[in-house]
Amino acid sequence: MARGYRSEDALPKDDRRRRFELLALPHLDAAYNLARWLAGNPTDAEDVVQDAYLRAYRYFDAFQGGNFRVWLLTIVRNAFMTWVKENRSGRMVFVPDTPLAESADSDETAWGSKPRDPEALLMESIDSQTLNRLMEKLPSDYREVLLLREVEDLSYKEIAEVTGTPMGTVMSRLSRARLALRKLWLDHAELENADGV
Amino acid sequence: MECDRATGMLSPLVDSALGPFTRWRVRRHVAGCTDCADKLEELHAMQSAIRTKLTFHRAPPNLAARIGAALPREVAPAPSRPWFRMPAFSFGSTGLAGALAGVALTLLVLGNQNSTQRLAMQDVIGSHIRSLQADHLTDVLTSDQHTVKPWLSARLDVSPPVKELKGQGFPLVGGREDYVDGHPAAVVVYRHDKHVINLFAWASPGRSDEAPREEARQGFNIVTWRRGGITYYAVSDVEADQLADFAKLVAEGT
Numbered sequence: 001m002a003r004g005y006r007s008e009d010a011l012p013k014d015d016r017r018r019r020f021e022l023l024a025l026p027h028l029d030a031a032y033n034l035a036r037w038l039a040g041n042p043t044d045a046e047d048v049v050q051d052a053y054l055r056a057y058r059y060f061d062a063f064q065g066g067n068f069r070v071w072l073l074t075i076v077r078n079a080f081m082t083w084v085k086e087n088r089s090g091r092m093v094f095v096p097d098t099p100l101a102e103s104a105d106s107d108e109t110a111w112g113s114k115p116r117d118p119e120a121l122l123m124e125s126i127d128s129q130t131l132n133r134l135m136e137k138l139p140s141d142y143r144e145v146l147l148l149r150e151v152e153d154l155s156y157k158e159i160a161e162v163t164g165t166p167m168g169t170v171m172s173r174l175s176r177a178r179l180a181l182r183k184l185w186l187d188h189a190e191l192e193n194a195d196g197v
Numbered sequence: 198m199e200c201d202r203a204t205g206m207l208s209p210l211v212d213s214a215l216g217p218f219t220r221w222r223v224r225r226h227v228a229g230c231t232d233c234a235d236k237l238e239e240l241h242a243m244q245s246a247i248r249t250k251l252t253f254h255r256a257p258p259n260l261a262a263r264i265g266a267a268l269p270r271e272v273a274p275a276p277s278r279p280w281f282r283m284p285a286f287s288f289g290s291t292g293l294a295g296a297l298a299g300v301a302l303t304l305l306v307l308g309n310q311n312s313t314q315r316l317a318m319q320d321v322i323g324s325h326i327r328s329l330q331a332d333h334l335t336d337v338l339t340s341d342q343h344t345v346k347p348w349l350s351a352r353l354d355v356s357p358p359v360k361e362l363k364g365q366g367f368p369l370v371g372g373r374e375d376y377v378d379g380h381p382a383a384v385v386v387y388r389h390d391k392h393v394i395n396l397f398a399w400a401s402p403g404r405s406d407e408a409p410r411e412e413a414r415q416g417f418n419i420v421t422w423r424r425g426g427i428t429y430y431a432v433s434d435v436e437a438d439q440l441a442d443f444a445k446l447v448a449e450g451t
Contacts, residue, residue, distance in 0.1 A: 017268060018316055018379075021265075021378075021379045022316070022319065022320070022323075025261055025376045025379065026323070026327065026376075028256045028260065028261055028264075028376070029253075029255045029256050031256070032254060032255065032256035032257075032260065033253050033254045033255070033256075036254035037254070042254075042257065045254070046257065046260055046263070049256070049260060049264070050260070050263060050264050050267060053264045053267075053268075054264075054267060054268065057268055111204065111236060122238065122239060122242040123239070123242045123243045123246040124242045124245065124246060126246050126250060127250070128250045128251070128252060131246060131247070131250050131251055132251065132252050135247075135251060146247060149212060150244060150247040150248050150251070151247070151248070151251065151253065155214070156209075156212065156214050171208070171209055171214065174208055174209075174212065175205065175207075175208035175209070178208055178240060178243060181243065182239065182243065185243075
């Protein structure tokens with residue numbers, strides 16, 4: 001009897017689950033990569049992704065069609081934020097929207113002076129290890145928009161959806177993220193030069 | 198357009214996120230301003246550096262299984278009340294309910310087997326298509342069978358045969374891990390001329406051997422067989438005869 005109940009009940013649930021797996025498992029790498037870059041280590045990233053998949057499964061019926069990857073990454077991001085609140089309260093460095101960023105000349109100022117040898121400072125010459133390290137140094141909301149844009153190749157509209165921020169903010173945040181990464185790269189290159197001499 | 202205004206537009210320009218008119222104005226400014234042109238070049242270089250050099254962390258192989266195991270526990274059973282839980286059919290009242298449940302279970306198992314095969318087929322074809330589209334044909338790119346086999350063995354619970362069949366016209370390309378029907382699967386990748394052959398293998402403990410069977414689905418040829426508790430799917434767009442030859446070569450001695 002008990003056996004009969006379970007199997008009877010399992011039929012619609014299994015179909016739902018299979019549909020979910022067919023849609024969600026192909027994006028496991030994307031989900032993990034985002035979580036890994038946000039959380040900073042594999043163990044926490046796995047927890048975040050698992051939590052995200054369980055949430056996604058729970059709210060699967062709410063998925064209205066459209067881009068499943070964007071929907072899933074939104075949930076991964078939310079799962080990460082929850083995880084931060086529960087595990088790292090106070091230790092998380094989020095860069096607030098600084099007044100500098102909103103002033104008219106912000107970008108001009110942030111670009112700063114021209115490097116002496118712009119050719120040599122083009123980021124084309126960076127190696128993976130250094131780039132990884134610089135990305136890790138970025139504030140997480142900068143890192144997040146860069147990942148969504150360059151790695152996941154999302155549009156501003158999709159990034160706005162995933163991060164729950166207006167499109168204008170996405171645009172300025174990306175701009176500032178790039179300048180912040182550029183500054184880290186210039187500082188790094190300068191240090192290398194000084195070491196080399 | 199003023200320089201400081203154009204500077205702020207360089208980042209969205211790189212992202213192709215500007216409307217046609219603004220894009221035109223920014224481009225026109227950049228064409229006449231070496232300062233902005235340098236900045237634009239820097240941004241392009243950064244974009245290509247991130248896209249090509251930033252580490253992409255792939256999910257560890259056990260994560261799919263871990264999630265799969267956690268899924269049912271997390272979901273509360275549907276609140277529906279099946280007829281056989283109603284008082285009249287409660288424990289020990291009659292053998293009829295038990296007998297009916299037994300029939301239902303049998304039907305369910307049979308039905309599930311077919312749908313499992315169908316879903317495995319869907320997954321295998323989907324994975325084959327993705328492997329051709331995305332830059333994700335192989336995780337380990339090598340024509341050395343002694344590299345591919347231990348690489349797969351270390352990650353998965355199956356150890357499929359990895360043969361060098363170059364002499365027979367099927368050079369080994371590499372291997373990757375994939376997921377089929379919610380379970381991890383090993384994929385050994387071969388080529389035949391310009392065509393890719395994905396050989397999927399996953400553990401099916403306790404299942405009896407099955408002789409190779411040929412099928413055509415969605416424009417692909419597929420040969421499936423099972424031997425020694427491992428299920429194999431060879432998928433490709435090569436001719437059916439050639440894929441059958443390939444399957445025979447692989448299956449020999451497994």
